[in-house]
Each structure stands twice: as structure tokens, then as C-alpha cells.
Amino acid sequence: MPDLLIELFSEEIPARMQVRAAVDLRARMTDALVEAGLTYAGAASFATPRRLALALEGLPAESPTTREERKGPRVDAPEKAIEGFLRGAGVSREDLQIRDEKKGQVYYATLTRPGRPAADIVAEELEKVIRNFPWPKSMRWGNGSLRWVRPLHSILCILTDDAGEAQVVDLEIDGIRAGNTTRGHRFMAPDAFTVTGFDDYQARLKRAYVVLDAQERAETIWHDATNQAFASGYEVVEDRGLLAEVAGLVEWPVVLMGTIDDAFLALPPEVLQTSMREHQKFFSVRNPKSGRIERFVTVANIAPPDHGATILAGNQKVLAARLSDAKFFWENDLRTVRDKGLEGMAEGLAHVTFHNKLGSQADRVARIAALASEIAPMVGAKPDLAAEAAHVCKADLESEMVGEFPELQGLMGRYYAEAAGHDDGVPEACEEHYKPLGPGDAVPSAPVSVAVALADKIDTLTGFWAIDEKPTGSKDPYALRRAALGVIRLVLANGFRIDLKNGLLIAGRRSMASMLCRVVEVGQDSIKLPLLEAIGIAKGESSIEELNKKSLEAADLLAKGFGSGVPPQSWEVARSNDLLAFLHDRLKVHLRDEGIRHDVIDACLAMQGNDDLTLLVKRATALADFLKTEDGENLLQGFKRANNILTQAEEKDGVEYSFGADVKFAETDEEKALFSALDRAEPQITQALETEDFAAAMSAMADLRAPTDAFFEAVQVNVDSPVIRRNRLNLLSRIRTICLQAADLTRIEG
Known part of the structure; x- marks a missing residue:
């Protein structure tokens, strides 16, 4: 069974698009082939800055022959209807069969579709996939109609049989004819070479300084970076997002570590890290003893003959210019804080609109400060400190540093609050209030x-x-x-x-x-x-x-x-x-993610005090745990049975049975036992609920299971005697009232 290898070779694909593009190529191509009758044993897709690749194993040599039986009109149907059926099925009248059915004789056509060679199907479907590829942004170049993320240079498309013989799929798109050749690294191995299958393709690419697998490139970068840092007594600041991005920028990663000029080491480490990550795609390297960012790691896409000295010199020069800007912003902001305080820095918020119907950011800060001082006693904070923190929590929005790096808002607020002399949790609140x-x-x-x-x-x-x-x-x-x-x-x-x-x-x-x-x-x-x-x-x-x-x-x-x-x-x-x-x-969404059923949440939301979220969750958790037990499930069924009988009787009689159950009217031992069990459980449940010990309340409710089951097995509620009937209905009302103290069990499903 042949294997399929496809490579779409182009100018550089943006790193942010590569992973999604590889997934889309695999999904769209495999779906199209399966729809056309070509199954496969395995599929893998890859992306580098200059290529998308797809490898499929175990394709059949051709699609299977299919037969479809299609029902047509009745034999005595109008001629136009029969002719339309013939055209649609692509058969002649002589090819039709006549079968007897309940409503008369009906025409049937048997449609046979012979199998097609895999190469023909691949060519047809690959052209559709390429022409309709879902790039977020694409371009058209030259005189062709093809749109691609960057100019497409070549298409490799081969089917390799079990003997290792490779067949080039006959395909041409806008003058680009598919072949069996590709190219390696742009600078270190630019010449074309032929391949015979995926293993050969991957091995020859590596010899041509191209690591095909993005995960392998990322692991190489991280391994080399951490080893170089460790050898010098440093550690690399972990940044998985940057690692994935850089792995999409290089085909042959070469890790180089450089030094940050001493003039910039006094900057907050987050400023250094953000500036290097956003502008230069550098990893930050930290001194574990001081916690300062003192070095950086850059990843080159070439193995330089001077071991990276020239690259590092150029990068350090550019980095110094970037960090000079950051240092200027930092010093200017500190000067503003020293001269005016954070309140002075925040003055400009009066001219920043939060929303045209809700006023400025300064209006919003005033509202937050008033509300924070009212919330403070509920969370163990001092109202004056909460108000102080709220008044300055948005001040850094007016800083030059946050203007340059918006992602540092909050964090810079903490630094500026510390510089302004705030303490007692105020600086931390400036940073954490967004969380x-x-x-x-x-x-x-x-x-x-x-x-x-x-x-x-x-x-x-x-x-x-x-x-x-x-x-x-x-x-x-x-x-x-x-x-x-x-x-x-x-x-x-x-x-x-x-x-x-x-x-x-x-x-x-x-x-x-x-x-x-x-x-x-x-x-x-x-x-x-x-x-x-x-x-x-x-x-x-x-x-x-x-x-x-x-x-x-x-x-x-x-x-x-x-x-x-x-x-x-x-x-x-x-x-x-x-x-x-x-x-x-x-x-509800949050608790469902925690494994609590929606009906359990609804049962607790129906209770008083549902705006106390801690109490609500405590109740819901206890109820969920209780219903997972055999006692809980059986008691729920007993409650529902009691509630159904009681509800039907109240609707029929037009009265509410909610008071007056008396043990002196009890006739059976089971009835008396239920009275006794309710008398024991009710004070226990009430006391437990008053102390918000819902687990204890549920446990006391579980003690009602056996006497409730015995009551329903031995006692008939709707008897002829109106006194006995009313007493038993009022007894059921006690069950309902006691159970509904914990949660609205009528909302529980099942």
C-alpha cells in the first residue's frame, strides 16, 4: 500500500500561523481523501518557516468500486419524470429494473462507480485544498489566481510503494508543477534535491540543516539555552509562548547567549523581559542569586563561522537602543511619582473616557474607591487602606512605561506605589486588582x-x-x-x-x-x-x-x-x-467544571441567601456528595413520592396540608416509627443548618430513609377515613418541609 508525501514550499510563513496551517492541511486533505474512498493508516503534518508537509501511510492503490441502488419513479409516472430520473442517474432505460411494491411497479437503477487510481484522486483533492486553504491572510502574486500566505515556490507530491519506488503525482497549479524535489536551508543548503519517501525526506532535510518537527526545534532551543545558562551560573526564565514562536522562526536553531549592559540592570526585571520578548524575541536569563535579568538568549537561524560573535554584537547594539527607551520611560515615570505622587500621575485619567455613558477613568476610580472601602470589612481589610489603594490603582495607565508596554499595567503600578512610599498592601493591590x-x-x-x-x-x-x-x-x-x-x-x-x-x-x-x-x-x-x-x-x-x-x-x-x-x-x-x-x-458553569450537576446547583440557588456564594457552594457540595450515596438517592425518591402524593391531594382538595400531624391518629407501627424518626431528625437538621453544617444535616436526613421506605410499603395514605387521610397527608408535609430546609429537592432530576 503506497504512502503519500506532500510538501508546499513557500516564502516565510508567519510563526503564529504555522501550527494552525499544519492542522488544517492534515484535516482537509484526509477528509477529502476518505470522502473519495481512500482510507489511510496514519497521518502526520509538519510546519517550518518555509514549508507545510503532510505524510500519510497505508493508502490503497485505488479507490474501491462502489455500487449504489437508486429508487426511481413508478412505471406509469409521466414521461418527463422518468427522463429526469435517467439523466440524474446517468443511465438508459434499458439499464432500469422494474420491481413490484405496494403502490405499484417502480423503476430502480443500479449505479456502479469503478475505482480510481490513488494518484488521480490525490491530484484532484490536493488542488482543491490548496486553492481553498483557510489562511487568516493571503496574497496573490504574478498573473496567477492562486492565493497563498506568501508566494508558493514548489509542490512536492509523491506516492511511494512498498518497494520504495516513488511516483510523482501529476498536478499543476498556476504554472507550479508537482515534483519530487525540495530544498534545504535558505543559506546553508539552498540547492534542490530529490526524495523518495517521508523517511528519506526527513533525513535529507536534516542533512540540509532543516529540522522538520516544530516540537523537536523547540526542545533543541530549550535544551541548549538552559545548558548554556547553567554553565555560566544562570537560569533561563521560562516562556512557553515565546519558545513556540521562536521555534516557528527558524529551521536550524542555533542558541547564542549575550550580555545586557550594566546601565540597564537596575530596570525592573519584568520591564527587561517584556522589552526583549516583544521587540527582539529574546529569552531572559536570570541571576538566581540576585533575581536580576542580566543576560539574554537569542536563537539564530544559521550556524555562524565565528560562533555567533557578529550576531551577538549586532543584537546587543539593537537591544541597547531598545532598553535605552525603556530606561527613559522608567526614569521619567519615577520623576513624576517623586514630584506629584501617584495621585498626580493619575490626574490625566479625568480626560480618559472609560465609556461615553459612564464617565471618565477618574469617575470610575472614585466609584471603585467608595465601593472598596465598603467591601473592606467583609474581607478583613482596613477601609482606609482599601480606599487608598483604589484611588491609585489605575494611576500607571498614565505612565509612559505602560503606554509603551500595555501588558505591564498593574505591575508597574506596584513599582510606582512602592516608589511613592505606599505600603500595607497598597502596592500589591495595584498589581493584583486586575486578577x-x-x-x-x-x-x-x-x-x-x-x-x-x-x-x-x-x-x-x-x-x-x-x-x-x-x-x-x-x-x-x-x-x-x-x-x-x-x-x-x-x-x-x-x-x-x-x-x-x-x-x-x-x-x-x-x-x-x-x-x-x-x-x-x-x-x-x-x-x-x-x-x-x-x-x-x-x-x-x-x-x-x-x-x-x-x-x-x-x-x-x-x-x-x-x-x-x-x-x-x-x-x-x-x-x-x-x-x-x-x-x-x-x-453554574464554574461548578459544572468542578463536577457538580446543574440540577444540584439549581436546587441550592432556589434557597434563601443565594447571593452568599460561599454558603451556596458549601450547600451544593454537601448535596452533591449526599446524592452520590445510596441513602441519598433513596431518600430523594422517598421525598419525591411524598411530595407527589401531597401535591396531588392539595390540588384535588384545594387546601394546603402543612400542619397538624398527630401521632395519636397513627394506626400502624410503620406510621408511628416515621413520627418518631421525624421527631428525632428535625431538631438535629435544624441545628445543623443553623451552623451551616450541611454534611451533618444531610446525614440526619439519611436516617429518615428506612422509616420512610417502610411507611410507603405498609401504609396507604388516601384511605376512606378523612381524619386518618388528613393526618397522613400532614405527616407527608413534615417530610417535605424537613427535606426542603436543606435544598429545593423538587429541582433534582431522576
């Missing part, structure tokens, strides 16, 4: 950092909810889902007990005040002055009570001025509840 940025990001635990991080994310959510800019479907331009997950992870990871509903309400009022400031600029003259007065108090450093009162007054004035008769309290609470529901939706 967590994603599911894999670390969650802050320092109290001041947590207070500011929560305030930052809650303000974002309530602000965009206030102006009705919510995520829709897959669109989330303001990253509100990420902000919601950040709130959830901050609360849960630290085990905080926060009244989210009230926090969202207060934060929403501040956001509304900012929105009203914008509206009043174009508002009606009759409401402009009272609005300004109300907003002025709502935005200022006022008490919560005054804020609540004045923000509602402002909202009421706005509603009246624009003809709305809806009381502000109504839509304000509705907006807060809607945002809480959004947080609950994100919590």
Missing part, C-alpha cells in the same frame, strides 16, 4: 488586594448593566463574563461571606450617578439643576444612606423629566436581580 484574568490565573488573597479587585469587577458589571450593555450570545465586548467569573473566584477561593445583592445595589447606584452626569449634559433645563444637586451628593464621599437617598432622587427626577412613570426603586432592584442571575449563570 484573576482567566480560569488559570492566580486569585489574590491579600485583604486589600481582594477588596479592590472585587470593587473593580463589581463596578464594571453594574456599570454596563446600568447602561444596558449586557453580553449577548457569543458576543461579550466588555469581557463581562470574565469579570463575573473573577468575582466568583475571588469570593470562593478566599471563603468570604459577602452580601452580594446589597453590594450590587449600591454599586449600581454609583454607576447610575455617573450615567446621569452624562445625561444631564443634554437633559431638559427643567430638571438640570436639581439633577446636578442630587448627582453631586451621590457621586461624592457621602454615607451609604445619603447615597441611596440622593441617587434615587436623581433617578426619579430623570424618570419624570423624560416621561417615565416607573418608580426608580423598581427598576433598580430589577437590574440588581438580573445581574445576580447573571452571576449565578457563571457560577
Whole structure:
């Protein structure tokens, strides 16, 4: 069975596109061949800066002959219908068979498609794949119609049989005819050479200074870099993203280590690392004793005769120019901090619009500071420190360093806060208040950092909810889902007990005040002055009570001025509840990833206090664990049976059976045993729930399983005696009431 080798040789492919392109080549080509009847035993794709390659093993020499039976019209159908069927099937009337069916005689055609040589199929499908390749960006050159990421120079396409004989697939695209030749390294082995199969191709490429496998190139780079650093007493700062990128920039990696000029060693290590990574694609090399970045590693795409001396000299010269800029930014920023403090650096935020309906970044900082001071006691932070940190947490957005390297925002804030003399967790809060940025990001635990991080994310959510800019479907331009997950992870990871509903309400009022400031600029003259007065108090450093009162007054004035008769309290609470529901939706996703069923989460969300996320998760975890046990599953079935009987009786009788079950009306031992079990379990469950020991509550509920099962096996609820029936229904109500104290078990499936 022949093997197939394809290589598409071009000018340099951007490193960021190579991995996806190799995957697309393999997927599209193999799918097309299988659809055409050519199966295969194995497939592998590769990418280097100048080539995409695909190797397939175990192709058949030709596609199999296929036979298809196609049903046609009835024999007495109109002639045009029969002729249309003949044309579609590609057969004549003599080729048709007539078969008897329930509705009469029907024509059938048997279509036989003979197999085709593999080479013909490969040529046909490869041309389609090349012409329709999904490059993110592509170009057309010369007079041809082909579009490719960079000019395509050659196509290697051969089928190699078991004897090792290679057949070139007959294919031509825009004047490029497929062959059995390729080229090695652009400078060290530029001449063309022939290959007979994949093993020969890979071996000859390596002799021509091309490492085909990107993973092998990455491993070579990392191995050589770490060895060189270790030999000099240093360590390479790990950067997997940069490693993958650099592996896509070279075909023959040669690792060289250079020295950073002493004039730049005082720069923060993150500045050095970011500047070298973003501008030069250099790896940072750290002195493990001092923690400073003192050297760099660059990867050349050539084996230089002078062991890299010329390359390193040129790179160090360019690096010095880059780092001179970074040093200039750093020193200027420090001068600003010394002269004006971080508050002075942040003055420009008043002229930076956060959102045209929510005011400037300075407005936002004021809201975050007020909210952070209110959250602080809930997370163990001092309100004045939380407010201090919040007031300066965005100051570095006005720094020259962050202007050059936006990815350093937050981190530079910590350095500048330390330089300005802030302490007691304020510098750390400047860096960490953006966290967590994603599911894999670390969650802050320092109290001041947590207070500011929560305030930052809650303000974002309530602000965009206030102006009705919510995520829709897959669109989330303001990253509100990420902000919601950040709130959830901050609360849960630290085990905080926060009244989210009230926090969202207060934060929403501040956001509304900012929105009203914008509206009043174009508002009606009759409401402009009272609005300004109300907003002025709502935005200022006022008490919560005054804020609540004045923000509602402002909202009421706005509603009246624009003809709305809806009381502000109504839509304000509705907006807060809607945002809480959004947080609950994100919590469901988070807990499902943790292995907790959606119906278990719904059962706990239905309980009081569902804005206390820590309590909610504690309850859900205990319930999930309980339902995994045999006692839990059986008790759930007993509860559902009791609830179904009770619900049907209440609907039929038009009354609620919720009180008055008395053991003196019990007639059977099983009935009396259930009364006794409920009397024992109820105080235990109540006490456990009061102390939030949900595991103990579930354990006490599990003790009800046996007497409940015995009751249903031995006792008939709907008996003729109205007194006994009512007593037994009220007994079932006790079961329902006790079980519903832990969670809304009616929402549990199964």
C-alpha cells in the first residue's frame, strides 16, 4: 500500500500561523481523501518557516468500486419524470429494473462507480485544498489566481510503494508543477534535491540543516539555552509562548547567549523581559542569586563561522537602543511619582473616557474607591487602606512605561506605589486588582488586594448593566463574563461571606450617578439643576444612606423629566436581580467544571441567601456528595413520592396540608416509627443548618430513609377515613418541609 508525501514550499510563513496551517492541511486533505474512498493508516503534518508537509501511510492503490441502488419513479409516472430520473442517474432505460411494491411497479437503477487510481484522486483533492486553504491572510502574486500566505515556490507530491519506488503525482497549479524535489536551508543548503519517501525526506532535510518537527526545534532551543545558562551560573526564565514562536522562526536553531549592559540592570526585571520578548524575541536569563535579568538568549537561524560573535554584537547594539527607551520611560515615570505622587500621575485619567455613558477613568476610580472601602470589612481589610489603594490603582495607565508596554499595567503600578512610599498592601493591590484574568490565573488573597479587585469587577458589571450593555450570545465586548467569573473566584477561593445583592445595589447606584452626569449634559433645563444637586451628593464621599437617598432622587427626577412613570426603586432592584442571575449563570458553569450537576446547583440557588456564594457552594457540595450515596438517592425518591402524593391531594382538595400531624391518629407501627424518626431528625437538621453544617444535616436526613421506605410499603395514605387521610397527608408535609430546609429537592432530576 503506497504512502503519500506532500510538501508546499513557500516564502516565510508567519510563526503564529504555522501550527494552525499544519492542522488544517492534515484535516482537509484526509477528509477529502476518505470522502473519495481512500482510507489511510496514519497521518502526520509538519510546519517550518518555509514549508507545510503532510505524510500519510497505508493508502490503497485505488479507490474501491462502489455500487449504489437508486429508487426511481413508478412505471406509469409521466414521461418527463422518468427522463429526469435517467439523466440524474446517468443511465438508459434499458439499464432500469422494474420491481413490484405496494403502490405499484417502480423503476430502480443500479449505479456502479469503478475505482480510481490513488494518484488521480490525490491530484484532484490536493488542488482543491490548496486553492481553498483557510489562511487568516493571503496574497496573490504574478498573473496567477492562486492565493497563498506568501508566494508558493514548489509542490512536492509523491506516492511511494512498498518497494520504495516513488511516483510523482501529476498536478499543476498556476504554472507550479508537482515534483519530487525540495530544498534545504535558505543559506546553508539552498540547492534542490530529490526524495523518495517521508523517511528519506526527513533525513535529507536534516542533512540540509532543516529540522522538520516544530516540537523537536523547540526542545533543541530549550535544551541548549538552559545548558548554556547553567554553565555560566544562570537560569533561563521560562516562556512557553515565546519558545513556540521562536521555534516557528527558524529551521536550524542555533542558541547564542549575550550580555545586557550594566546601565540597564537596575530596570525592573519584568520591564527587561517584556522589552526583549516583544521587540527582539529574546529569552531572559536570570541571576538566581540576585533575581536580576542580566543576560539574554537569542536563537539564530544559521550556524555562524565565528560562533555567533557578529550576531551577538549586532543584537546587543539593537537591544541597547531598545532598553535605552525603556530606561527613559522608567526614569521619567519615577520623576513624576517623586514630584506629584501617584495621585498626580493619575490626574490625566479625568480626560480618559472609560465609556461615553459612564464617565471618565477618574469617575470610575472614585466609584471603585467608595465601593472598596465598603467591601473592606467583609474581607478583613482596613477601609482606609482599601480606599487608598483604589484611588491609585489605575494611576500607571498614565505612565509612559505602560503606554509603551500595555501588558505591564498593574505591575508597574506596584513599582510606582512602592516608589511613592505606599505600603500595607497598597502596592500589591495595584498589581493584583486586575486578577484573576482567566480560569488559570492566580486569585489574590491579600485583604486589600481582594477588596479592590472585587470593587473593580463589581463596578464594571453594574456599570454596563446600568447602561444596558449586557453580553449577548457569543458576543461579550466588555469581557463581562470574565469579570463575573473573577468575582466568583475571588469570593470562593478566599471563603468570604459577602452580601452580594446589597453590594450590587449600591454599586449600581454609583454607576447610575455617573450615567446621569452624562445625561444631564443634554437633559431638559427643567430638571438640570436639581439633577446636578442630587448627582453631586451621590457621586461624592457621602454615607451609604445619603447615597441611596440622593441617587434615587436623581433617578426619579430623570424618570419624570423624560416621561417615565416607573418608580426608580423598581427598576433598580430589577437590574440588581438580573445581574445576580447573571452571576449565578457563571457560577453554574464554574461548578459544572468542578463536577457538580446543574440540577444540584439549581436546587441550592432556589434557597434563601443565594447571593452568599460561599454558603451556596458549601450547600451544593454537601448535596452533591449526599446524592452520590445510596441513602441519598433513596431518600430523594422517598421525598419525591411524598411530595407527589401531597401535591396531588392539595390540588384535588384545594387546601394546603402543612400542619397538624398527630401521632395519636397513627394506626400502624410503620406510621408511628416515621413520627418518631421525624421527631428525632428535625431538631438535629435544624441545628445543623443553623451552623451551616450541611454534611451533618444531610446525614440526619439519611436516617429518615428506612422509616420512610417502610411507611410507603405498609401504609396507604388516601384511605376512606378523612381524619386518618388528613393526618397522613400532614405527616407527608413534615417530610417535605424537613427535606426542603436543606435544598429545593423538587429541582433534582431522576
